[in-house]
Amino acid sequence: MILSESEARNFQISILSLSKANSLSVEIKGGQFVNIRLGRNALNTNGIENSLKITLNSTFANRTASYTIDQLEMSAIERGLRRCEKLAQISPPDPEFLPPLGPQHYASSFSYSESMGNLSIENIVEMAVRILDVLTQNQSQHIELSSFIKFQKYFICIANSNGLFGYQKFANIQLTATARTNDGLGSGWAGAFVFNIEEIDPEKLIETAIQKAILSKEKLSMAPGHYPVLLEPTAAVDLIGLMLFSMDGRAADEGRSVFSKPGGGNRIGEPLFPSNITIYSDPSNRQAPGQVFSNDGLPCRKIPWIQNGILSNLIYSRYWAKKNHKEPIPEPSNILMLGSDTTLDKMIQDIDKAILVTRLWYIREVDPQSLIFTGLTRDGTFLIEKGKISKAVNNFRFNQSPLTMLQSVQQIGRAVNCIGSEIDDLPALIPPLLVKDFYFTSTSEAI
Amino acid sequence: MPTVFSGPLPDAFWNYDQSRRIATVVAESALHTARVYGCQFSDIRICWILKERIISRESRIEELGGSFESGMGIRVLFEGTWGFASSNLLDPNEAAEKTKEAVEVAKKCLKLNPRPVELEKLPQIQGQWHQDVLIDPFGVPLEEKTSFLLDLNDKAIKAGADFCRSFFLFHKELRIYASSIGSWIEQTFLRTYPKFIVTVVDKKEGKFESRSSFEPPKSGGLEIIEKKAFEMEVVEATHQAREKLQAKPVVPGIKDLVLHPTNLWLTIHETIGHSTELDRVMGLESNYAGTSFLKVDQLGNFDFANPIVTIRADRNQPGGLASVGYDDDGIPSSWSDFLIIEKGILKNFQMAIGQAHWIGKEKSNGCSYAQSYNFFPIQRMPNISLVPSEKKEQLKDLISGVEDGIYIIGDGSWSIDQQRYNFQFGGQLFYEIKNGKIRQMLRDVIYQGNTQSFWKSCDGICSKEEYKLCGTLFCGKGEPSQTAPVSHGAVPARFRNITILNSRLHS
Numbered sequence: 001m002i003l004s005e006s007e008a009r010n011f012q013i014s015i016l017s018l019s020k021a022n023s024l025s026v027e028i029k030g031g032q033f034v035n036i037r038l039g040r041n042a043l044n045t046n047g048i049e050n051s052l053k054i055t056l057n058s059t060f061a062n063r064t065a066s067y068t069i070d071q072l073e074m075s076a077i078e079r080g081l082r083r084c085e086k087l088a089q090i091s092p093p094d095p096e097f098l099p100p101l102g103p104q105h106y107a108s109s110f111s112y113s114e115s116m117g118n119l120s121i122e123n124i125v126e127m128a129v130r131i132l133d134v135l136t137q138n139q140s141q142h143i144e145l146s147s148f149i150k151f152q153k154y155f156i157c158i159a160n161s162n163g164l165f166g167y168q169k170f171a172n173i174q175l176t177a178t179a180r181t182n183d184g185l186g187s188g189w190a191g192a193f194v195f196n197i198e199e200i201d202p203e204k205l206i207e208t209a210i211q212k213a214i215l216s217k218e219k220l221s222m223a224p225g226h227y228p229v230l231l232e233p234t235a236a237v238d239l240i241g242l243m244l245f246s247m248d249g250r251a252a253d254e255g256r257s258v259f260s261k262p263g264g265g266n267r268i269g270e271p272l273f274p275s276n277i278t279i280y281s282d283p284s285n286r287q288a289p290g291q292v293f294s295n296d297g298l299p300c301r302k303i304p305w306i307q308n309g310i311l312s313n314l315i316y317s318r319y320w321a322k323k324n325h326k327e328p329i330p331e332p333s334n335i336l337m338l339g340s341d342t343t344l345d346k347m348i349q350d351i352d353k354a355i356l357v358t359r360l361w362y363i364r365e366v367d368p369q370s371l372i373f374t375g376l377t378r379d380g381t382f383l384i385e386k387g388k389i390s391k392a393v394n395n396f397r398f399n400q401s402p403l404t405m406l407q408s409v410q411q412i413g414r415a416v417n418c419i420g421s422e423i424d425d426l427p428a429l430i431p432p433l434l435v436k437d438f439y440f441t442s443t444s445e446a447i
Numbered sequence: 448m449p450t451v452f453s454g455p456l457p458d459a460f461w462n463y464d465q466s467r468r469i470a471t472v473v474a475e476s477a478l479h480t481a482r483v484y485g486c487q488f489s490d491i492r493i494c495w496i497l498k499e500r501i502i503s504r505e506s507r508i509e510e511l512g513g514s515f516e517s518g519m520g521i522r523v524l525f526e527g528t529w530g531f532a533s534s535n536l537l538d539p540n541e542a543a544e545k546t547k548e549a550v551e552v553a554k555k556c557l558k559l560n561p562r563p564v565e566l567e568k569l570p571q572i573q574g575q576w577h578q579d580v581l582i583d584p585f586g587v588p589l590e591e592k593t594s595f596l597l598d599l600n601d602k603a604i605k606a607g608a609d610f611c612r613s614f615f616l617f618h619k620e621l622r623i624y625a626s627s628i629g630s631w632i633e634q635t636f637l638r639t640y641p642k643f644i645v646t647v648v649d650k651k652e653g654k655f656e657s658r659s660s661f662e663p664p665k666s667g668g669l670e671i672i673e674k675k676a677f678e679m680e681v682v683e684a685t686h687q688a689r690e691k692l693q694a695k696p697v698v699p700g701i702k703d704l705v706l707h708p709t710n711l712w713l714t715i716h717e718t719i720g721h722s723t724e725l726d727r728v729m730g731l732e733s734n735y736a737g738t739s740f741l742k743v744d745q746l747g748n749f750d751f752a753n754p755i756v757t758i759r760a761d762r763n764q765p766g767g768l769a770s771v772g773y774d775d776d777g778i779p780s781s782w783s784d785f786l787i788i789e790k791g792i793l794k795n796f797q798m799a800i801g802q803a804h805w806i807g808k809e810k811s812n813g814c815s816y817a818q819s820y821n822f823f824p825i826q827r828m829p830n831i832s833l834v835p836s837e838k839k840e841q842l843k844d845l846i847s848g849v850e851d852g853i854y855i856i857g858d859g860s861w862s863i864d865q866q867r868y869n870f871q872f873g874g875q876l877f878y879e880i881k882n883g884k885i886r887q888m889l890r891d892v893i894y895q896g897n898t899q900s901f902w903k904s905c906d907g908i909c910s911k912e913e914y915k916l917c918g919t920l921f922c923g924k925g926e927p928s929q930t931a932p933v934s935h936g937a938v939p940a941r942f943r944n945i946t947i948l949n950s951r952l953h954s
Binding site: 033035036037038039040041042043044045046047048049050051052053064065066067068069070071072080083084087088090091092094095096121122125128129132144146147148150176177178180187189254255256260261262263264361362363364365366367368369370372374375376378395397399441442443444445446447 | 506507508510511512513514515516517518528529530531532533534535536545548549551552553555556558559560561562589590593597609610646648650651652653654655657726729730731732733734735737738740821822823825860861862863864865866867868869871873891893895897925926927946948950951
């Protein structure tokens with residue numbers, strides 16, 4: 001269920017008026033979520049979800065509790081609120097308690113457009129039909145295609161008894177597709193996460209996935225080891241995103257992060273990366289818009305995380321920021337990396353020899369001390385020789401820190417919209433990265 | 448601080464009789480509407496879900512939150528094509544509306560579906576199943592739960608930890624299932640997850656180490672936690688984390704492994720659990736979780752593991768997170784008791800309804816689950832466990848047969864490729880084994896392997912005395928992604944000639 005800003009405001013006023021606590025914060029999130037899943041060239045599952053959730057956060061002095069309900073009737077909300085208040089009253093005092101924020105100014109965002117918001121289930125089915133049409137046109141290629149289209153239209157509204165109010169609407173589409181050759185020898189993937197309907201081209205995406213599948217059929221066996229690697233944005237975003245979410249200022253200050261300084265403190269201000277690395281978040285970005293407020297009401301603004309290679313900021317909660325006399329900085333609501341004008345194709349042309357990694361998979365932290373992640377390549381890994389993709393190669397497992405990866409970046413391409421396999425719900429603009437030394441520890445037979 | 452919690456929840460939140468009355472009118476409305484619109488089959492899941500999470504660090508409760516959610520999900524089969532719609536409003540008119548929406552979705556999707564769904568003959572069930580619970584955490588005073596966590600943290604700090612985070616997650620659910628073939632199933636579930644993570648820091652050297660608790664989430668109430676043992680473990684864990692700071696980094700190489708059930712469960716989950724899901728084998732998960740190295744024609748003849756290895760699926764182990772009376776297709780759990788691997792040979796795949804005919808079988812085996820009312824039910828794991836050896840065999844017997852190896856306790860980092868060949872796992876504690884004896888603690892150990900060769904290398908399995916059930920609440924699969932609770936039982940087992948890496952050297 002979508003509430004307009006005025007409907008949401010009135011709803012919030014009604015809920016806030018029920019509070020018996022010292023303060024109440026309320027988040028309302030609701031929307032319509034439509035999905036179609038294709039498997040093996042046909043419909044697999046589908047669904048339409050209508051939902052609305054209300055999260056209440058009540059405070060008595062420095063005792064706090066939260067309660068989430070999905071009931072709309074005021075009597076049910078009141079029961080939920082009384083329960084929340086009861087929990088808060090008997091919860092232990094919070095030594096890190098801070099009163100809820102007062103009114104804030106939030107940036108504007110391009111997270112909703114009428115053209116996207118007006119899409120219907122018919123439009124989504126039509127997109128699926130177009131996908132299967134591409135498959136029909138490529139019948140001779142003997143492809144098995146699976147795809148997922150997710151259309152979500154929703155709003156988030158926050159308010160509290162100190163006068164804070166924030167409202168934001170979102171409408172976006174995620175389309176991903178995996179093409180596999182019928183003989184099981186080739187696999188290719190393509191995907192998009194867009195907020196503007198004009199920016200999605202289902203036919204092009206499916207053709208890309210099919211071409212990668214066909215190209216990856218005949219593989220050269222390569223041994224594990226250290227290689228120069230060209231990471232497509234879809235692969236790069238996962239490692240960069242996982243690094244960003246490890247950038248907690250408190251953990252760093254407490255000595256339990258790769259961003260901790262030996263002897264105490266953190267590494268803000270240190271040139272950890274080459275000067276061509278700039279990573280930031282900015283919810284006002286047009287192509288990859290983010291949420292303009294955090295759950296606790298902090299404004300999300302443009303934050304450089306790494307500026308010209310220097311570690312510029314870490315995530316700081318309100319409490320930790322106050323204790324350390326800093327500005328609070330919420331988690332990023334989008335991930336943006338400064339790129340160049342060089343396209344991926346041009347980068348390939350300029351490479352003498354490197355491995356092209358198009359996608360990563362099942363990435364998990366191995367060692368928090370050095371922020372090493374493991375994972376695998378998937379759905380198209382290729383060898384680039386003398387400016388061309390010469391052949392497909394086997395998939396690899398990597399054990400790699402995003403820090404050392406960024407430290408050995410040699411060239412940065414044009415930043416594009418992308419969707420990772422781990423970072424799959426955060427809007428992102430990431431360039432392809434040519435990395436001098438990427439470590440593959442073993443090979444994988446998987447296709 | 449008040450000593451009395453609210454006790455049982457207010458009726459309006461959890462009133463079984465009232466919920467049943469609501470479910471009756473809602474289900475009747477949905478199933479009737481589906482019939483009127485000419486659906487071949489329809490079913491509805493109506494859920495009431497209570498959750499509580501208490502997260503603490505050191506002397507602070509970081510988060511105290513609860514939730515109450517309810518709603519319905521309607522699935523219709525129209526001319527061989529599925530349609531699904533859900534709503535959080537439990538009302539007969541809404542049920543009719545959502546059923547119409549599901550039918551409309553199915554009709555629109557007809558053109559996407561050249562392969563009509565073929566359902567086997569499904570059993571008509573009138574049933575109830577209720578999780579056995581001795582201590583319902585929702586009825587326990589809040590102070591008892593928060594004090595337990597804060598005391599735990601305090602014990603860790605006093606034992607020398609720099610940080611200790613601990614939490615409780617509780618999930619209680621009433622799920623009512625009804626279908627157009629006349630099934631009506633009422634089930635209640637309760638899952639409890641206690642956990643702590645202690646961290647020690649050597650600020651001077653800029654190093655830190657952590658150790659997580661071994662107690663897994665289980666079905667049941669607070670009785671699943673042995674309070675004293677948990678309190679003792681947090682002290683022991685702190686000492687072990689300190690020891691890890693000074694432990695010898697592992698020297699990479701080929702070594703034998705002895706895996707404790709707290710580590711082996713996750714290896715079973717990733718290598719055997721996921722590879723034997725029929726929807727993956729058929730390619731239906733290829734766009735997300737992946738496919739499988741297994742092929743349909745390997746059923747009954749694929750040499751998956753050493754002949755001493757037998758893997759059983761079930762939905763009735765006490766405490767099992769996937770233990771239920773009926774799955775989300777309305778199939779009784781008696782259908783879910785089957786061998787996946789028998790004496791090393793692949794014997795069966797996991798199936799939801801509509802899949803059995805893909806492999807020439809007459810019926811599925813009760814492996815369907817939907818995360819909540821708003822998710823389409825898909826094929827998910829039942830409990831999948833390593834069958835203990837019938838021969839009396841103890842951990843010390845396995846260790847005594849190792850010249851150069853490592854004993855691993857607890858789960859750590861985990862990752863496996865999309866066809867379930869190549870895996871890499873870590874752990875919590877690592878001990879060197881030399882000439883049949885456990886020696887010093889090691890650190891930075893990860894092991895890599897290939898599923899089939901790993902299970903072929905298994906040459907020792909303990910007997911049932913050392914059986915332990917572990918598991919996760921958060922197994923991910925499907926699009927939209929769904930989490931599922933699942934347990935895996937295991938005994939200590941030995942594996943020969945496994946590739947060992949040092950996580951910090953190999954980066």
